[in-house]
Amino acid sequence: MKKKDQIVHAAAKLFEERGYAASSMRDVADSVNLTVSSLYNHIKGKDDLLRLICFGNAEKFHDGITKVEHAHQDHEERMRAVVRLHILMSLEHSTTVTVFNDEWRHLQEPHLSFFKELRRSYEQRVLRIIKEGLISCGKEDRDARLLMYSMFSSINWLHYSAFYRNHPDREDVVRRLETMIIRAIIGD
Amino acid sequence: MKKKDQIVHAAAKLFEERGYAASSMRDVADSVNLTVSSLYNHIKGKDDLLRLICFGNAEKFHDGITKVEHAHQDHEERMRAVVRLHILMSLEHSTTVTVFNDEWRHLQEPHLSFFKELRRSYEQRVLRIIKEGLISCGKEDRDARLLMYSMFSSINWLHYSAFYRNHPDREDVVRRLETMIIRAIIGD
DNA sequence: GATTCAAGCAAACAACTGTTCGTTTAATAA
DNA sequence: TTATTAAACGAACAGTTGTTTGCTTGAATC
Numbered sequence: 001m002k003k004k005d006q007i008v009h010a011a012a013k014l015f016e017e018r019g020y021a022a023s024s025m026r027d028v029a030d031s032v033n034l035t036v037s038s039l040y041n042h043i044k045g046k047d048d049l050l051r052l053i054c055f056g057n058a059e060k061f062h063d064g065i066t067k068v069e070h071a072h073q074d075h076e077e078r079m080r081a082v083v084r085l086h087i088l089m090s091l092e093h094s095t096t097v098t099v100f101n102d103e104w105r106h107l108q109e110p111h112l113s114f115f116k117e118l119r120r121s122y123e124q125r126v127l128r129i130i131k132e133g134l135i136s137c138g139k140e141d142r143d144a145r146l147l148m149y150s151m152f153s154s155i156n157w158l159h160y161s162a163f164y165r166n167h168p169d170r171e172d173v174v175r176r177l178e179t180m181i182i183r184a185i186i187g188d
Numbered sequence: 189m190k191k192k193d194q195i196v197h198a199a200a201k202l203f204e205e206r207g208y209a210a211s212s213m214r215d216v217a218d219s220v221n222l223t224v225s226s227l228y229n230h231i232k233g234k235d236d237l238l239r240l241i242c243f244g245n246a247e248k249f250h251d252g253i254t255k256v257e258h259a260h261q262d263h264e265e266r267m268r269a270v271v272r273l274h275i276l277m278s279l280e281h282s283t284t285v286t287v288f289n290d291e292w293r294h295l296q297e298p299h300l301s302f303f304k305e306l307r308r309s310y311e312q313r314v315l316r317i318i319k320e321g322l323i324s325c326g327k328e329d330r331d332a333r334l335l336m337y338s339m340f341s342s343i344n345w346l347h348y349s350a351f352y353r354n355h356p357d358r359e360d361v362v363r364r365l366e367t368m369i370i371r372a373i374i375g376d
Numbered sequence: 377g378a379t380t381c382a383a384g385c386a387a388a389c390a391a392c393t394g395t396t397c398g399t400t401t402a403a404t405a406a
Numbered sequence: 407t408t409a410t411t412a413a414a415c416g417a418a419c420a421g422t423t424g425t426t427t428g429c430t431t432g433a434a435t436c
Binding site: 018019020021022102105106142143145146147149150151152153154155156157161163164173176177180181183184187188 | 206207208209210290293294330331333334335337338339340341342343344345349351352361364365368369371372375376
């Protein structure tokens with residue numbers, strides 16, 4: 001792995017554990033066995049680290065939902081795929097997703113505004129999928145936006161629980177969580 | 189309101205907006221029109237502020253669930269009451285609940301350990317209520333712990349969404365959210 | 377009127393922050 | 407061999423951090 005990627009990865013781990021503001025560049029340097037000044041041969045600065053982490057994840061979500069839209073025509077199946085996308089992202093990229101979720105507000109302008117815009121347009125795509133899913137199930141009276149935010153949020157605890165993060169049967173956890181969320185959206 | 193409470197409240201608002209580590213004592217002082225040094229006539233230090241906020245909320249949740257246990261005998265009704273407790277806490281004390289949720293990790297020992305222990309015992313009480321609720325609905329095959337964490341988490345987005353935080357019909361939001369969560373737990 | 381004391385302030389503290397600078401090392405290209 | 411360059415470093419920078427100190431004020435208590 002390239003040195004720059006090592007640094008970004010180490011930073012992500014620190015930002016996840018202590019938060020962006022509570023992590024110093026010296027902490028980052030220590031965890032890759034470098035001095036602070038050496039870091040600047042590879043990255044532009046502290047905000048650069050956060051930027052790389054946040055937008056790297058934004059791209060993964062973007063690519064993920066694009067695949068979902070192409071892979072499924074059935075509205076209900078599409079909805080299930082979005083839910084699964086979020087669960088799998090949370091489990092497979094738990095460190096960066098946590099930073100992405102909790103630390104994006106420390107981004108500096110103009111990156112902050114750009115990030116918000118990316119998220120807004122992503123939410124629009126998910127909202128559309130959920131709305132169409134609700135209609136095809138005859139549940140169009142339900143508040144799609146409320147369901148979407150709850151869906152996003154109800155997955156976030158995964159990072160924090162060691163019990164489930166290191167669960168021996170990961171497939172089972174994914175299945176149970178997916179079932180629960182789909183039930184919350186279109187169940188009776 | 190007593191000066192100390194004003195300071196704690198102002199600190200909570202800053203911690204909510206920028207996070208604990210990114211908020212300075214000078215920021216806190218400014219937002220109550222004092223100088224930094226004057227703050228120390230009222231509070232012990234920065235970690236004292238966080239401690240007051242976190243444990244103040246812990247107490248509210250503790251009192252809340254104790255009331256729920258005394259007020260309802262029916263298992264399903266008890267479960268609904270716990271869900272409603274969390275929704276109402278999130279709406280009525282949105283600032284401190286956000287700090288409570290996101291910034292507790294910056295507590296110092298021995299308060300940090302004590303906080304974790306409080307949370308652990310609180311989770312045990314909620315877990316029991318959910319398990320009994322599941323049994324009384326004939327759904328004891330479901331993972332109560334997974335449902336509990338999802339329930340906690342699925343409410344957290346409320347603070348972040350201006351759309352719902354300032355919704356004209358708050359009662360309606362509470363009702364829809366409660367219905368959705370109960371459906372996630374015991375629905376079909 | 378004298379005393380006490382909470383509540384405010386300016387100034388300073390040592391430690392830590394992100395970043396820059398000039399230099400050195402070691403490997404590659406010419 | 408010489409020249410180039412990426413990658414490491416120590417030292418220093420200017421600013422910010424939480425906190426302490428000594429001092430002043432004004433109101434309450436004796």
